[in-house]
Amino acid sequence: VRSGSERELVEWLRREADAGIGDDCAGIGDDCALLTLAGDYAVTVDAQHEGVHLPAGLDPRLAARRLLAVNLSDLAAMGARPEAAFLSLAAPAGYDRRRFLRALIDACATHGLALRGGDLSSLGSLSATLTLLGRRPSRGRWLTRSAARPGDSLWVGGTLGEAAAGLAVLSLVECSGRGLPRPPSALAARRAAARALRRQLQPEPQLALGLELGRRARVAAIDCSDGLGLDLARLCAASGVGAEVELERLAGPDARLCAELALDPLELALGGGEDYVLLFSLPPRAKPPATPGARSVGRFTERPSVLARDARGRHFDISERGFDHLRRRPAESAAPRQLLRTAGA
Amino acid sequence: VRSGSERELVEWLRREADAGIGDDCAGIGDDCALLTLAGDYAVTVDAQHEGVHLPAGLDPRLAARRLLAVNLSDLAAMGARPEAAFLSLAAPAGYDRRRFLRALIDACATHGLALRGGDLSSLGSLSATLTLLGRRPSRGRWLTRSAARPGDSLWVGGTLGEAAAGLAVLSLVECSGRGLPRPPSALAARRAAARALRRQLQPEPQLALGLELGRRARVAAIDCSDGLGLDLARLCAASGVGAEVELERLAGPDARLCAELALDPLELALGGGEDYVLLFSLPPRAKPPATPGARSVGRFTERPSVLARDARGRHFDISERGFDHLRRRPAESAAPRQLLRTAGA
Numbered sequence: 001v002r003s004g005s006e007r008e009l010v011e012w013l014r015r016e017a018d019a020g021i022g023d024d025c026a027g028i029g030d031d032c033a034l035l036t037l038a039g040d041y042a043v044t045v046d047a048q049h050e051g052v053h054l055p056a057g058l059d060p061r062l063a064a065r066r067l068l069a070v071n072l073s074d075l076a077a078m079g080a081r082p083e084a085a086f087l088s089l090a091a092p093a094g095y096d097r098r099r100f101l102r103a104l105i106d107a108c109a110t111h112g113l114a115l116r117g118g119d120l121s122s123l124g125s126l127s128a129t130l131t132l133l134g135r136r137p138s139r140g141r142w143l144t145r146s147a148a149r150p151g152d153s154l155w156v157g158g159t160l161g162e163a164a165a166g167l168a169v170l171s172l173v174e175c176s177g178r179g180l181p182r183p184p185s186a187l188a189a190r191r192a193a194a195r196a197l198r199r200q201l202q203p204e205p206q207l208a209l210g211l212e213l214g215r216r217a218r219v220a221a222i223d224c225s226d227g228l229g230l231d232l233a234r235l236c237a238a239s240g241v242g243a244e245v246e247l248e249r250l251a252g253p254d255a256r257l258c259a260e261l262a263l264d265p266l267e268l269a270l271g272g273g274e275d276y277v278l279l280f281s282l283p284p285r286a287k288p289p290a291t292p293g294a295r296s297v298g299r300f301t302e303r304p305s306v307l308a309r310d311a312r313g314r315h316f317d318i319s320e321r322g323f324d325h326l327r328r329r330p331a332e333s334a335a336p337r338q339l340l341r342t343a344g345a
Numbered sequence: 346v347r348s349g350s351e352r353e354l355v356e357w358l359r360r361e362a363d364a365g366i367g368d369d370c371a372g373i374g375d376d377c378a379l380l381t382l383a384g385d386y387a388v389t390v391d392a393q394h395e396g397v398h399l400p401a402g403l404d405p406r407l408a409a410r411r412l413l414a415v416n417l418s419d420l421a422a423m424g425a426r427p428e429a430a431f432l433s434l435a436a437p438a439g440y441d442r443r444r445f446l447r448a449l450i451d452a453c454a455t456h457g458l459a460l461r462g463g464d465l466s467s468l469g470s471l472s473a474t475l476t477l478l479g480r481r482p483s484r485g486r487w488l489t490r491s492a493a494r495p496g497d498s499l500w501v502g503g504t505l506g507e508a509a510a511g512l513a514v515l516s517l518v519e520c521s522g523r524g525l526p527r528p529p530s531a532l533a534a535r536r537a538a539a540r541a542l543r544r545q546l547q548p549e550p551q552l553a554l555g556l557e558l559g560r561r562a563r564v565a566a567i568d569c570s571d572g573l574g575l576d577l578a579r580l581c582a583a584s585g586v587g588a589e590v591e592l593e594r595l596a597g598p599d600a601r602l603c604a605e606l607a608l609d610p611l612e613l614a615l616g617g618g619e620d621y622v623l624l625f626s627l628p629p630r631a632k633p634p635a636t637p638g639a640r641s642v643g644r645f646t647e648r649p650s651v652l653a654r655d656a657r658g659r660h661f662d663i664s665e666r667g668f669d670h671l672r673r674r675p676a677e678s679a680a681p682r683q684l685l686r687t688a689g690a
Contacts (some may be wrong), residue, residue: 031568032387032479033424042377045476046561053466077376088392088433088474119391119474121398129433129464131475134377143377154666166615196346207500223376 006120009097017115018103018209022108035084040136044074050126057175060100062201068107071132072205073276074338077223079143079214080134082111082207088129090298094128112208140214143237147220148281154243154298155289157206157277158251160228161265164272165253166200168261169193192254203276209291213280221280227271227322232278235308237321239281245298245308245318270308271321353463354442362450362460370623378462380429385481389419395471402520405445407546408471413452414479415570418621422568424488424559425479427456429554432463433474440471455553485559490583492565493626499588499643502551502622503596505573509617510598511545513606514538530591532631537599548621554636554648558625566625572667576624578651581664584626590643590653615653616666665666 010340048054048067075082085108090096093104097120108115136142173181180201183193198292220239224231228245236243252269257294278295281300288294298309352471393399393412410464413430419655420427436442442465453460458477479489507612518526525546528538558564565584569576573590599613605676633639643654 002507016465031490032389034423035386035388037382037386039382041380041382043431043462044377045431045433045462045474046464046667047352047472049435049466049468049472052435052468074376080377083484084388086388086390086476086525090389090392090394090397090472096429116484117388117390121392121394123394123397125357125470127394127435127472129390129392131476145376150465153579192460266466276514277374 004156012098013101013231016102026329030332031088033084035116038226040142042075042078042136042142043131044071044134046071046074046133047127047129051302054126055170055175056125056128057177059175059178060096060179060202062180063128064100064104064297065107067130068104068111069203069205071130072111072204072207072275073223073225074105075132075134075206076207077143077221077278078134079140079210079221081137081211082113082132082134082174083112084116084133086116086131087120087208088195090121090123090127090214092126093122099165116344118268124299137211137214140211143210143219143221143280144219145222145235147218147251147301148239148241149218149283150234150241150300150302152157152220152281152285152300153284153286153296154232154245155226155280155282155294155296156224156228156302157209157279157291158232158275158293159251159253159275159276160200160224161253161268161270161272162196163274164200164268165261165263165265165288167272167274168197168263169197170200171255187260189257189260191255192326196253196257200274203274205276206278209278209289211295212289212291213278216282218283219280221278223275224275224279227273228269228275228279229271229306229318229321231322233278233279233319236300236306239300240304242301242304243298243306244301244315248272249295249297249306251295270318271323273274273323354465357443358446362448364645373662377475378429378431380461385487387420387423387425387479387481387487389479390474390476390490391416392472392474397469399471400515400520401470401499402522403546404523405441406448406523407525408473409445409449410452410547412475413449413456414471414473414548414550415621417552418548418568418570418583419553420477420479421550422488422566422623423446423479424481424483424485424566424659426478426556427458427479428460429461429478431461434463435466435468435472437469437471438467438615458674459643464545467600482556482559485556485645488555488558488565488566488625489565490565490580491585492563493584493586494563494644494648495586496629497565497581497645498629498631498641499577499590499645500625500627500639500641501573501595502554502636503620503625503638504598505569505595505622506598506613507541507544507616507619508548508603509545509613510539510606510610511543511682512609512617512619515545519565532602534605536601536603537602541593541598541602543620548619550621551623551636551675554634557634558623561627561631563628564625566623569620569622569624570618572618573614573620573624574616574651574666576662576667578664580624580626581645581649581651584645585649587602587646587649587661588643589646590627592653592655594640594642596640613620615663616668618668619680639676
């Protein structure tokens with residue numbers, strides 16, 4: 001077996017996946033993975049491309065974990081329990097594929113699922129796609145986007161806009177290929193910056209919350225990843241309702257960090273995206289979720305508009321706040337870097 | 346809905362997939378696709394990247410069909426019946442995604458499977474990954490790589506090396522974005538060149554052959570996509586046997602075309618790759634497959650070496666003939682272009 005060859009890597013991977021998970025891995029080094037299935041399943045596919053979702057030079061370990069996390073977040077939004085993963089990995093010569101794969105296998109094991117198969121190729125920049133198979137728990141229902149009713153309360157699983165603030169911080173630093181990058185020393189709000197970076201690079205999928213909501217009678221849910229406005233508009237459209245968000249009840253990114261970056265925390269909370277928290281409905285008088293971090297931020301309405309209301313009672317439409325995957329990411333402009341230089345001068 | 350936006354494309358896709366297939370498409374525009382499954386399933390994932398698997402400027406319709414074909418070939422190698430497809434598509438601004446998606450949905454329908462979900466993003470060059478779910482037919486068995494025994498005959502599903510010759514022809518032409526590129530007029534063997542181009546760009550997965558073999562008692566099979574030598578070595582290693590190929594019985598690419606391109610047809614047949622035909626074993630005295638095109642080209646041996654034997658009875662090792670996905674494609678060098686210029690001068 002030639003060193004650095006595909007065959008060598010596949011043999012290594014087969015051993016690692018076996019050892020790490022204690023499952024057979026028919027798909028690794030074979031044409032297909034073989035599975036015996038019975039029940040209701042959810043399938044999701046999401047890619048992470050360098051330069052679009054991942055910064056150049058990101059630690060392969062962090063890239064692998066982020067890839068898994070964004071896919072798990074889709075399963076969380078359905079109330080599914082993760083079961084199997086299938087990877088397609090394309091990376092440049094010299095990319096530390098073993099570091100990536102080892103981290104992916106470990107992160108899969110943490111969430112109780114197995115890497116069951118995949119495909120390896122060479123490409124000028126990192127491009128990784130993961131397919132996940134999740135299962136409906138025997139006592140659970142699928143969460144859908146269409147179950148919200150007027151009068152239901154509107155919940156989010158955690159703070160919004162921190163990942164978008166992290167993307168702005170990321171534009172100020174270089175990734176060294178090992179570990180999370182450190183926030184620039186020019187920033188006074190360093191702790192908030194580090195938290196925002198972590199939120200951007202290592203989102204935490206809300207699987208436990210999704211499973212808990214799946215045991216309830218009527219819950220609509222969506223993975224809030226493109227921005228509160230857009231994702232809430234999708235949930236509302238599928239349910240045939242509108243919604244009203246109380247801005248005062250939103251938990252957004254750190255105000256001091258945003259001031260230093262000349263970013264509006266409210267804008268980030270409403271449309272920054274990549275939050276990977278669940279956005280969901282609960283029927284009136286339902287008890288709050290036991291999973292910590294979730295908060296009620298508004299209610300669903302008969303009127304189909306998707307609005308925010310500020311402290312003075314003024315309303316504005318937020319249905320277009322967020323980002324569109326066929327366009328550029330809004331926070332990728334050079335603005336924060338320039339502004340920080342000005343502030344530091 | 347903004348023109349050219351993700352939302353607009355997803356809505357269009359949901360309509361198209363519904364109309365084309367008559368199935369519900371929970372995954373399109375949703376967090377996950379929902380499936381109720383019962384039985385034995387095979388899962389495969391394969392990517393096609395521009396500049397690696399696909400030439401720049403290739404008609405999106407051909408790119409979509411090739412993506413499906415290479416994945417179907419993996420299902421064929423297991424004897425699986427295709428059921429569902431999940432796409433991750435990243436493409437540059439201005440790429441005709443609808444042309445790609447329409448062709449993918451149509452090609453899926455031809456093979457009786459549905460596009461059930463996916464993910465869209467923007468990227469500098471085309472990068473598409475497909476995940477397929479296939480099912481074991483009720484009267485079928487899984488084909489595996491480990492069922493070959495010494496004394497079994499060795500079969501290939503069709504000619505070998507034509508796709509590699511097509512790759513060399515492809516290096517001489519530009520893709521116009523519409524239809525199959527035409528072979529250069531400087532080539533005398535134009536018909537063979539056109540066939541080779543088609544074989545490279547539009548492989549035909551051998552699903553019927555895979556299903557037929559799955560109804561037999563003991564058949565080992567592999568998708569021959571990386572070159573006869575490498576893939577046969579994989580089959581032999583999994584079965585704990587060796588093999589001997591009779592070179593005279595191989596059907597390779599057109600000799601006149603290869604002479605013009607200064608390529609050795611035997612080299613292409615043994616290691617050119619991308620043939621997407623099945624390579625399989627049949628027990629001694631088993632009747633030949635009913636599916637046309639398959640031919641017996643040798644036999645499996647107790648001795649574990651993977652050999653070819655020429656007309657004069659000389660043996661040589663072919664276990665490393667083929668290409669490694671972590672290295673460059675062998676036929677991507679500039680050699681054929683230079684040689685053609687010399688020949689045409």
